[in-house]
Amino acid sequence: MIHFSGLRGLLWVVLTGLLSLCAVSVRAQRTPLLRDVSLRTDTVRYSLSRNTALVQGEAHLYFYYRQDDETAELLVYPETPGRQGLRLQRSADFTLLDSLTPVDGGQYFRAKLRFKDLSINNFLSLTFRQPSDSVGFAPRTQTVKLLPVTRTTLEFRPADTELFVGEEKVFDLSSNNPKNIRITTDWTRGQDIDYRLEQEKGVLRLHVLPNALGTRQLTLRPQTEHPFLTDNNRRVTYALPPIRQEFTVKASRLRFLSVDKKEITLDEASRRKGVELILDNGRTFDLKRTYRIEDQEEAGGTLIAELFTRQYLTNDRVLCWLRVYNTHRQTESYLYIKENDQAKYITNFNISPKTTINTVSVRHRGGDWSNSATVNPGETVDVRLEGESLSRARFHFDDVRVIPSDSSIKTDAAVVYRIQVPVTIDKRRITIYNSGQPTGQSLAVREFQRPHPLDFVGVTFGEAPRPITRLNGPVLYDRTVSDVVFSFNTAGIDSEKQLYGKQYLTFDIRTQNAKGELIEMRTVENVVICPDESSVRAAFYQDKQCQVGNISLNNLLSARKTYALEDWSTIIVTVRHNQGQYSEPGFTQKLELVLQRRVKFDIDISFPGGLLTKYKGESSFTSFGGISLATLAQFSFYHPTKINKLRPYKVGAGFVALNAFNLSQDSNVNRDLGIVVLGSVYPTRSDARLTFPLYLGGGYLMNKRSLFFLFGPGIGIRL
Numbered sequence: 001m002i003h004f005s006g007l008r009g010l011l012w013v014v015l016t017g018l019l020s021l022c023a024v025s026v027r028a029q030r031t032p033l034l035r036d037v038s039l040r041t042d043t044v045r046y047s048l049s050r051n052t053a054l055v056q057g058e059a060h061l062y063f064y065y066r067q068d069d070e071t072a073e074l075l076v077y078p079e080t081p082g083r084q085g086l087r088l089q090r091s092a093d094f095t096l097l098d099s100l101t102p103v104d105g106g107q108y109f110r111a112k113l114r115f116k117d118l119s120i121n122n123f124l125s126l127t128f129r130q131p132s133d134s135v136g137f138a139p140r141t142q143t144v145k146l147l148p149v150t151r152t153t154l155e156f157r158p159a160d161t162e163l164f165v166g167e168e169k170v171f172d173l174s175s176n177n178p179k180n181i182r183i184t185t186d187w188t189r190g191q192d193i194d195y196r197l198e199q200e201k202g203v204l205r206l207h208v209l210p211n212a213l214g215t216r217q218l219t220l221r222p223q224t225e226h227p228f229l230t231d232n233n234r235r236v237t238y239a240l241p242p243i244r245q246e247f248t249v250k251a252s253r254l255r256f257l258s259v260d261k262k263e264i265t266l267d268e269a270s271r272r273k274g275v276e277l278i279l280d281n282g283r284t285f286d287l288k289r290t291y292r293i294e295d296q297e298e299a300g301g302t303l304i305a306e307l308f309t310r311q312y313l314t315n316d317r318v319l320c321w322l323r324v325y326n327t328h329r330q331t332e333s334y335l336y337i338k339e340n341d342q343a344k345y346i347t348n349f350n351i352s353p354k355t356t357i358n359t360v361s362v363r364h365r366g367g368d369w370s371n372s373a374t375v376n377p378g379e380t381v382d383v384r385l386e387g388e389s390l391s392r393a394r395f396h397f398d399d400v401r402v403i404p405s406d407s408s409i410k411t412d413a414a415v416v417y418r419i420q421v422p423v424t425i426d427k428r429r430i431t432i433y434n435s436g437q438p439t440g441q442s443l444a445v446r447e448f449q450r451p452h453p454l455d456f457v458g459v460t461f462g463e464a465p466r467p468i469t470r471l472n473g474p475v476l477y478d479r480t481v482s483d484v485v486f487s488f489n490t491a492g493i494d495s496e497k498q499l500y501g502k503q504y505l506t507f508d509i510r511t512q513n514a515k516g517e518l519i520e521m522r523t524v525e526n527v528v529i530c531p532d533e534s535s536v537r538a539a540f541y542q543d544k545q546c547q548v549g550n551i552s553l554n555n556l557l558s559a560r561k562t563y564a565l566e567d568w569s570t571i572i573v574t575v576r577h578n579q580g581q582y583s584e585p586g587f588t589q590k591l592e593l594v595l596q597r598r599v600k601f602d603i604d605i606s607f608p609g610g611l612l613t614k615y616k617g618e619s620s621f622t623s624f625g626g627i628s629l630a631t632l633a634q635f636s637f638y639h640p641t642k643i644n645k646l647r648p649y650k651v652g653a654g655f656v657a658l659n660a661f662n663l664s665q666d667s668n669v670n671r672d673l674g675i676v677v678l679g680s681v682y683p684t685r686s687d688a689r690l691t692f693p694l695y696l697g698g699g700y701l702m703n704k705r706s707l708f709f710l711f712g713p714g715i716g717i718r719l
Contacts, residue, residue, distance in 0.1 A: 033079060034076060036048050039146075058145060062146075069114055072114075074110070076088075089129060094116060119180055119226065125144060152224050162247070175204055180226055181222060182197075210249040220243040221239065223238050257347045259279050263392050264322065276321065278318070278319055295336070306322070357386070357440070364381050379421055383416070430444075449581060487550045494537065499537060503528070505578065509522040514567060553573070573593075574589070596638070653675075657672075659671045680695050
């Protein structure tokens with residue numbers, strides 16, 4: 001059974017306890033956490049009880065600072081001394097160097113902190129928090145708002161007080177704290193002298209624009225980013241004292257307007273559609289209006305271009321369309337922007353025709369300029385481009401390297417580049433680009449075609465191959481020439497440092513007998529010798545005309561082969577470059593091969609006369625005999641170093657009819673037939689028809705059956 005009287009008592013006790021706790025909590029929230037807060041910077045101390053200022057109806061602890069990262073000592077005095085656990089909440093506006101530490105048993109707390117960017121931080125505060133404890137104190141929080149103030153000064157001392165109507169002028173302002181000066185990017189309107197403030201790289205600049213003639217006063221009312229306190233009270237203000245300066249304003253003069261493009265191309269697109277241009281704001285420009293640009297200030301000048309204003313930009317410039325009609329160079333004159341034939345402004349920029357290359361010339365090292373735009377792999381050449389508007393072009397040569405050179409020139413009419421063609425280039429044409437676009441001009445890559453010394457041509461005529469360049473003068477060969485073969489050392493043409501390319505040769509062949517009479521004559525033209533695989537350009541030398549294998553002389557001769565030529569015949573082969581294939585003189589080498597013989601064998605009939613004979617067993621020679629008849633098989637001997645030149649002696653064997661032509665019937669005439677071995681000495685003259693040789697020898701007489709010796713002259717007749 002439930003007694004309602006007891007239940008009502010219990011509820012009354014619970015409600016009474018809850019009301020007591022709420023009252024304690026309300027009192028705790030209304031009781032301030034802090035009694036005072038002080039900041040010390042340098043030697044000045046600022047406290048919440050004495051140094052406060054109202055900002056938008058709220059009290060702020062103000063303090064003066066001199067630098068953006070000011071370091072300050074913080075002293076906090078709690079309302080209830082002795083309580084522990086007071087904390088300063090962290091913030092991005094400052095760095096706590098020393099944590100909040102109780103002093104004298106919690107009578108006050110001390111900390112050290114460093115502020116950040118005081119000049120740009122607008123909402124600076126310190127938030128303190130103390131948690132609840134066992135005594136019954138509820139958690140409490142209190143925020144102290146700070147007002148960093150600084151003494152900002154601003155001075156304006158112009159060196160020149162002369163202005164011109166419509167002409168903007170810029171002055172520098174001096175301030176001890178330029179970051180605290182509020183910048184006004186917009187111009188003031190409706191004043192005798194309009195102005196605006198800007199800051200560039202930490203420097204304050206004042207832009208002024210006069211609107212009326214005479215002596216006019218400029219009144220500058222600067223504002224600060226952070227407030228400061230007035231001297232007579234603690235009122236917060238942002239306005240610096242006004243700055244007044246008088247100027248003498250004169251009639252307008254032509255103002256120079258700069259453009260964002262200094263090079264304009266005159267072509268069909270720029271003439272009809274126009275070029276987008278950004279121009280300084282002239283202050284008197286009307287949007288959506290066309291202005292005339294001429295090359296003289298007076299009326300009636302040549303129309304250079306038209307300027308159409310489109311819209312204003314945020315950087316005090318104007319976006320325009322520029323349509324150009326004539327060329328212009330900055331060095332010739334200024335350009336005048338006119339309104340109704342009245343010059344308003346001046347500007348300047350180049351208007352050039354479209355870049356055009358008319359002629360390409362090439363100069364090889366050590367040569368002269370040539371209109372043949374051909375280059376060779378691996379060489380360094382100078383390239384000259386001639387045309388219009390070339391100085392502002394950005395030329396690029398495909399797959400080659402441009403070498404800086406003192407001889408390089410660059411004008412509107414001509415530019416010269418020194419380029420190095422890679423030895424491994426795999427293109428037949430080198431395209432010339434301008435700003436990445438083909439110009440329609442190119443350089444032709446042609447393989448080197450220079451005459452190489454003929455040491456790569458070898459010749460064989462019975463021995464090992466020898467370079468033809470080593471066979472200077474007649475070559476005396478005393479064996480049978482089975483064939484004359486020409487071979488080619490294709491690896492000896494190109495090297496790493498020197499490229500020669502294909503060799504075009506001509507072979508002139510002539511054979512003649514011992515008397516110099518022509519036997520046969522042949523000419524083999526356009527023998528093409530190509531460098532082999534060891535050349536870096538071997539892949540580009542591939543040609544069906546390239547000579548494969550050797551050249552045999554017997555395959556070319558038809559009248560008489562080399563092995564059928566008579567003694568002392570001559571084979572003459574002249575190897576030369578085909579001059580029509582080269583731009584420089586080629587090489588020529590002559591091979592003269594003489595079929596030499598050491599000994600000549602022949603049957604000789606002579607008429608010895610006046611021979612002295614001595615028979616075996618007799619002590620003296622007989623008297624001179626008559627004319628005899630000698631038939632001898634003789635060996636003649638050739639001079640070893642002379643061509644077809646016999647030595648003056650011969651050796652032979654045969655028959656001698658002693659006194660064969662002595663018709664006397666005297667029994668003392670010794671006629672006999674002998675078998676002899678004779679040596680004869682002939683005169684050295686080769687053109688003599690009648691000669692008188694000397695004979696010396698011996699033999700066996702057939703009639704007398706006796707050995708004998710003979711000595712004496714003879715008569716020789718050459719037919």
